[in-house]
Each structure stands twice: as C-alpha cells, then as structure tokens.
Amino acid sequence: MSSIQAPRGTFDVLPADAERRAVLEAHAKRILGGAGYGRIETPTFEATELFARGVGGATDIVRKEMYSFDDGGGRSLTLRPEGTAPVARAYMEHGMHKLPQPVKLWYLCTFFRAEAPQKGRYRQFWQVGAEAIGAAGPETDAELILLLSDLLHALGARGVRLRLSSLGTPETRAEYREELTAFLRAHEDGLSREVVDRIDLNPLRAFDASDERTRETMRAAPLLLDRLADDDAEHFARVRGLLDDAGIAYELDPTLVRGLDYYSRTVFEFVSDALGAQSGVGGGGRYDGLLEQLGGRPTPGVGWAAGVERILLSAAEVPVAADVCDLFVAFADAVAGRAAFDIANEARRAGLSAQLELAGRSLKGQLKHADRLGARYVAILSDDEHASLRNMESGDQNEIKRGAVVAAVLRGDRL
Numbered sequence: 001m002s003s004i005q006a007p008r009g010t011f012d013v014l015p016a017d018a019e020r021r022a023v024l025e026a027h028a029k030r031i032l033g034g035a036g037y038g039r040i041e042t043p044t045f046e047a048t049e050l051f052a053r054g055v056g057g058a059t060d061i062v063r064k065e066m067y068s069f070d071d072g073g074g075r076s077l078t079l080r081p082e083g084t085a086p087v088a089r090a091y092m093e094h095g096m097h098k099l100p101q102p103v104k105l106w107y108l109c110t111f112f113r114a115e116a117p118q119k120g121r122y123r124q125f126w127q128v129g130a131e132a133i134g135a136a137g138p139e140t141d142a143e144l145i146l147l148l149s150d151l152l153h154a155l156g157a158r159g160v161r162l163r164l165s166s167l168g169t170p171e172t173r174a175e176y177r178e179e180l181t182a183f184l185r186a187h188e189d190g191l192s193r194e195v196v197d198r199i200d201l202n203p204l205r206a207f208d209a210s211d212e213r214t215r216e217t218m219r220a221a222p223l224l225l226d227r228l229a230d231d232d233a234e235h236f237a238r239v240r241g242l243l244d245d246a247g248i249a250y251e252l253d254p255t256l257v258r259g260l261d262y263y264s265r266t267v268f269e270f271v272s273d274a275l276g277a278q279s280g281v282g283g284g285g286r287y288d289g290l291l292e293q294l295g296g297r298p299t300p301g302v303g304w305a306a307g308v309e310r311i312l313l314s315a316a317e318v319p320v321a322a323d324v325c326d327l328f329v330a331f332a333d334a335v336a337g338r339a340a341f342d343i344a345n346e347a348r349r350a351g352l353s354a355q356l357e358l359a360g361r362s363l364k365g366q367l368k369h370a371d372r373l374g375a376r377y378v379a380i381l382s383d384d385e386h387a388s389l390r391n392m393e394s395g396d397q398n399e400i401k402r403g404a405v406v407a408a409v410l411r412g413d414r415l
Contacts, residue, residue, distance in 0.1 A: 008117060042083070043080075044110070046080055048077060053294060079111075111124075121309075126307070128282075135300060138242060145248065146248060156317065163250070205257060206218055265285070282305060327343075329357070329381065343356075350410060376393065377391060
C-alpha cells in the first residue's frame with residue numbers, strides 16, 4: 001500500500017459517496033431551479049482582494065484561514081473560502097444589474113479553508129448555496145430560508161432547528177458595537193484571552209465563544225436585537241410573519257452572529273442535533289452593502305450556503321437509486337469476445353445499461369458476476385454469430401441471433 005495519503009483535512013469521494021452527493025444535487029436542482037434560481041460556477045481561485053474587501057479583514061477567514069498564493073506575476077490569488085463574494089463579483093462583472101431583478105443564482109462546488117479538521121469540517125469541502133441579488137423586500141429573505149428548509153427536509157436531515165435574528169443596518173451595528181465594546185472592556189476578567197484579544201477587532205464574535213466563563217459573562221451583555229431601528233425591526237417582523245404563514249418553526253436567537261462582515265438585517269442558521277457540538281448545517285442572511293463594498297452600485301442581496309458533508313452527516317440515510325444493469329454480455333473466447341464488445345456498445349447506444357466481461361473470469365464466474373450486478377439479462381456468446389439470452393428474473397434461456405440481442409432486451413422479452 002502506498003505511503004502517500006490524501007492531505008490532512010481532505011478526502012476522496014468514492015463511488016458510494018458520489019451517489020449520495022448526486023441525490024443531493026438532484027434535489028437542489030429541483031428545489032432551487034423550480035423557484036427560478038439558475039446555476040452559476042465561479043473560478044476556484046479569485047483575487048485575494050475580493051475576500052479581503054468583501055468578507056472583511058477582521059474575520060477569522062481572512063486573518064487565519066485563506067489559502068493565498070502569488071501567481072508568479074506579483075498578483076495575490078486565493079482559493080475561494082466562501083461563495084457569496086465571488087457571485088457578487090460575477091453579478092457586477094457581467095452586468096447582471098441590467099437583467100430583471102432579482103437575479104437568482106445557485107451553486108454547488110468546492111471551497112477551501114485552513115482550519116483545524118474535525119468531524120464534518122474539512123480544509124477542502126463542498127457547499128450548496130443560493131443568492132438573490134437585487135431585491136430588498138422581506139419576501140426574498142423568507143423565500144430563501146424556506147428553500148433551504150425544503151432541501152434539508154428532502155434529504156432527511158435529522159433534528160434540524162432554525163435559529164433566526166437580525167443584525168440591523170451597518171449604522172445601527174456601529175452604535176451597538178461601541179456599546180458592546182464598552183461592556184466587554186468592563187468585564188475583561190470574565191472573558192477568555194482569545195475574546196479579550198479581539199475586542200477591538202470584532203467584538204460581536206464574543207457571542208460565539210465556547211469558553212463557559214465567557215458565555216456566562218455574555219448573558220448580561222446588551223443585545224443588538226433590542227436596539228434595531230424602526231425600519232429594521234419592521235423588516236424583521238415581516239420576515240417572521242412570512243415564515244409563520246409558511247409553517248416554518250424557528251427560534252429567536254439575539255446572540256446569533258454570522259462569521260462574515262457583509263451581513264446586515266436578517267441572519268439565520270439551521271443546526272442539527274444529530275451533529276453534536278459542530279451542529280451548524282447551513283445558514284446565511286442579507287448583505288445589502290456587499291456590492292458597494294466591492295466597488296459596485298448599492299444593491300441589496302440575500303443568500304445562504306450549506307455544507308454538503310454536514311447535510312449528509314445529519315441525514316440518517318439518503319435514498320440512492322440502485323444501479324441498473326440491463327444487459328451483461330458473457331463470452332467464452334477471444335472470437336466471441338469481439339462480438340460481445342460490439343453488442344455491449346450497441347446496447348449502450350440504444351439507451352440500455354450494459355456491461356461485458358473484462359476480468360478474464362470463467363464462464364461460470366461471469367454468470368456469478370452478472371448476478372452480483374443484478375443484471376436483468378445475460379447474453380452468453382459462444383461464437384460471433386449466436387448467443388444464449390437468459391432472463392435472470394424468470395430463469396428462461398433461448399438461443400438467439402447475435403444481431404437480435406439488443407432488440408429482445410429493449411422489448412423486455414420473457415423468453
């Protein structure tokens with residue numbers, strides 16, 4: 001066995017895993033496509049500036065977790081750590097503001113973060129995400145939350161709960177940030193060293209602390225949700241009303257903080273009790289100032305991303321359609337093998353699933369292998385003109401001309 005293994009924090013997607021992922025992709029296409037979202041694929045790497053400006057220089061992603069490199073020409077590029085900023089860049093670059101608004105897009109691709117690997121969290125990982133750019137109304141927020149809920153339900157995610165809050169506008173958050181910073185400075189003795197070190201950099205992340213002493217201190221902290229401006233509070237109330245009307249249960253969580261700087265107003269996260277401590281499955285929110293931060297015109301936006309590995313871990317079982325082998329072609333010698341190759345090729349061109357012997361098994365071994373594959377029919381060639389066609393369900397077997405094999409299988413002959 002080779003001593004070379006996959007890099008730490010990465011994994012191989014083997015055929016059985018790929019089948020479950022294909023089911024997830026099919027549900028995403030059905031649910032998101034059915035709501036008018038078109039699929040987009042952005043480059044695996046982008047200009048580092050895109051994430052520094054869009055995600056925020058104070059975030060852990062930009063400070064600690066990005067895979068950045070020089071392209072050999074003095075330009076810094078970064079493997080994408082998240083999907084919203086690249087989609088926003090594509091929206092601006094391709095003049096999508098000229099299209100009917102909102103522009104609704106979804107993606108399914110790999111992302112990269114240099115963080116400590118753990119169950120369901122990797123350095124190379126997959127996310128499915130959706131973005132609606134160009135609509136400011138609460139209906140868009142509620143629609144996207146509903147679509148992610150539908151996707152998780154379709155895939156059988158267990159113990160899923162929705163956490164919901166609002167961050168207000170940047171102006172409201174700036175005033176609140178000063179108040180929270182003052183609170184944290186006054187209570188440094190009750191905070192972890194990590195929280196104290198980033199009070200000035202990103203005080204809201206104190207609510208995310210896992211340290212129990214910090215969590216106890218933060219129970220007395222002022223809450224942003226209590227300080228929303230009237231129009232922000234009204235927007236949030238309308239989002240909640242739409243979710244209530246749709247029968248989507250949620251937990252109000254005024255301590256909910258998304259890890260990216262571009263969020264404003266609605267923020268949400270779906271968690272699964274089946275995942276233990278790392279319970280987040282997916283989430284997102286509104287980012288009305290992001291495009292302007294990136295040099296574009298003021299444009300509202302809202303979206304979410306969900307970890308594919310997290311979703312599949314939270315699902316008890318993702319139903320996978322069994323592989324169908326319509327026809328297995330067995331043969332006794334090289335002459336018959338050439339004819340077998342032609343029959344299998346003809347069957348595939350006719351839309352059938354067909355396999356032929358490739359491992360040099362005996363005729364008896366070939367029939368056992370066909371049975372393992374669950375083949376509906378087996379064609380046994382003893383020469384290049386004739387075949388015995390066996391219906392594996394009924395056990396019936398008849399002699400047949402080689403050229404008639406595929407037509408018989410297409411008709412579903414009982415023999």
